[in-house]
Amino acid sequence: MLKIYNTLTGKKDVFEPLVPGTVRMYVCGVTVYDYCHIGHARSALVFDVVRRYLEYSGFRVEFAKNFTDVDDKIIKRANEQHVSCDTITATYIQAYHDDMRRLGVRPASIEPKATEHMADIVRLTETLIAKGLAYQVDGDVYFEVAKYGDYGRLSKRKMEDLQAGARVGVDERKRHPMDFALWKSAKPGEPAWPSPWGQGRPGWHIECSAMSIRHLGETFDIHGGGMDLIFPHHENEIAQSCGATGKEFARYWMHNGFVQINQEKMSKSLGNFFTIREIFEKSEWAEAETGEMLRYFLLATQYRGPLDFSDQALKEAKNAVNGFYDLFARLAETGGNASGDAGLNPAIERCTVAFQSAMDDDINTPVAIAALQGLRSDVNKLLDQGLSAKSRKQAREEFRSLGQCLALFQLDKWQFNRPKNVVPLAGTAKASARVMSAPLIMHSGGDEEEQRIQRLVEERCEAKKRKEFKRADEIRTELASQGITIEDKPDGTSRWKR
RNA sequence: GGCGCCGUACCCAAGUGGUAAGGGAGCAGUCUGCAAAACUGCGAUGCAGCGGUUCGAACCCGCUCGGCGCCUCCA
Helix, strand or coil: CCEEEECCCCEEEECCCCECCEEEEEEEEEECCCCCEHHHHHHHHHHHHHHHHHHHCCCEEEEEEEEECCCHHHHHHHHHHCCCHHHHHHHHHHHHHHHHHHHCCCCCCECCEHHHHHHHHHHHHHHHHHCCCEEEECCEEEECHHHCCCCCCCCCCCHHHHHHHCCCCCCCCCCCCCCEEEEEECCCCCCCECCCCCCEEECHHHHHHHHHHHHHCCCEEEEEEEHHHHHHHHHHHHHHHHHHHCCCCEEEEEEECCEEECCEECCCCCCCCCEHHHHHHHCCECHHHHHHHHHHHHHCCCCCCCEECCHHHHHHHHHHHHHHHHHHHHHHCCCCCCCCHHHHHHHHHHHHHHHHHHHHECCCHHHHHHHHHHHHHHHHHHHHHCCCHHHHHHHHHHHHHHHHHHCCCCCCCCHHHCECCCCCCCCCCCHHHHHHHHHHHHHHCCHHHHHHHHHHHHHHHHHHHCCCHHHHHHHHHHHHHCCCEEEECCCCCEEEEC
């Protein structure tokens, strides 16, 4: 039984979708005017994991994640770079997809754009005016907060409190300082669409209402996003949507915590952010491996809590992931008896029960990972006793199956410690220089290199057989200087890794 | 000013009324030609501090200290 912490109720609610068997969820995506940072990565990954676990639990998931592609910041960026807004948004949508692919975040089933829903937005705005919840001033349309009774329900704020905190210098044409724009008249040179109120563009909040209603219906199950969206964005979405439809909007509201740097929120304005592509660029590991350690790092903390990002934390995550892939390497080997086979099913059963109950408890990924760590330990012990080929395969499959929920452990056995061969994407610090040297970097990780290492490893095994330990140690030292570690197996052969 | 969050071992991190999961790092041991990996053992009598409620509190209540977030764009 899945429980989800619902911002709306302030507690963990039992999750039951409106339509049995199908979950409809909407997550606020990004405004496409710049590269994504780790904070965006966390949000995207967390909701990807929610979706994966719902699917694992047997639900069909209709998952919509939008792109905000009309916005002041986009217009500003386009003007700065003397290009069209379309160029900016196309660039960063592509960048978003690249980043998500490297992170292992699956595309949503629907990825709507604000610019493609102008008719829906205009219609929704008209409805709100017709219902007396919105008013027109010049070419602008505002939502009238005072006319909507439940305002503040999500963020637990009272209208009076908001009034007290409202900034001075608000638009005098607004009837209340908290009234917000549904439609903004266009200034010369800005992108604009026709409307009953003249040429203009939508306000920020209305697009999410229009797109979620369009793709998921007036009432749907889960709405997610970062904590910072609770107010005003999600509060306003609720007001608009419920105001227009008269029905319940999203039933469960999930909000992820921030990624921090030295206890402070990572944000553009503070300048203390790392972009996703920067992390991949700076990583000394190949793309797939960097993605894996990043995922492990991001999921090792429960999604609602704050998460401090640092090189050390990433290194620790890498070491932890190493333990799993060391086990997978053992599982991939042949030989051994079946003395431990009888213990495997009980161990898998224990792990699965623990894993599911952790995930059922508001997607508690750290506890779910602990369950997998438990299985890792159990399987290593059974492997010391001996596991048949069939059992080894079964064990590996179990990690793959449960790991699928966390987007973890899908890599093949030897891939984890490959050297770096990242081909940089645009927007990284040394993108152009690295592109030039990319073929060389990739060559160092190629088959030829692996064959050379393999030959040395074999030579060392021969030396060991002849008890020529001096020569064997020489080879090991030489390989170690290249970052390669050798592990001798009981049968006299060796495995190696970087 | 309003609303809210965080403070658990060297580090990361669960636990939210029944007597401190898990990981990383470290130390010791087993195994090994030596290593590595694996395995075994060690590690908070205590959960920022002080009071209170309770048979019992890291968990509930109050106060204090330290840090942060939202209220303006923000994952």
